[in-house]
Amino acid sequence: MTVTIDQVYFSARSLALPDLGVLVTRLLGELSTALPNTMDHQLTVLADVREAEMNCDPSAIITHEDMLAFIQRSQQ
Numbered sequence: 001m002t003v004t005i006d007q008v009y010f011s012a013r014s015l016a017l018p019d020l021g022v023l024v025t026r027l028l029g030e031l032s033t034a035l036p037n038t039m040d041h042q043l044t045v046l047a048d049v050r051e052a053e054m055n056c057d058p059s060a061i062i063t064h065e066d067m068l069a070f071i072q073r074s075q076q
Helices: 005-013 017-034 040-056 066-072
Strands: none
Touching: 005 017
16 A cells, blocks of 8 residues: 555644654654764854845845745655
8 A cells, every 4th residue: 555745744734733743753863864973063064154135135135935935746
């Protein structure tokens, strides 16, 4: 049987909050092991670069809602 992301999502949403919390914690833990080991100073440099880009071209800034919509469209 093949399960879709939507089916998993809606099943997970029906869990009791403590169980949902355990699931989220496990998923985030697995995701974090796949991420590169980045030091805080590297993240600060990246944030500073992004802020400078936004200051140079304010028209390039998008809202949080627009970003989420873009992510959702790219997953379809």
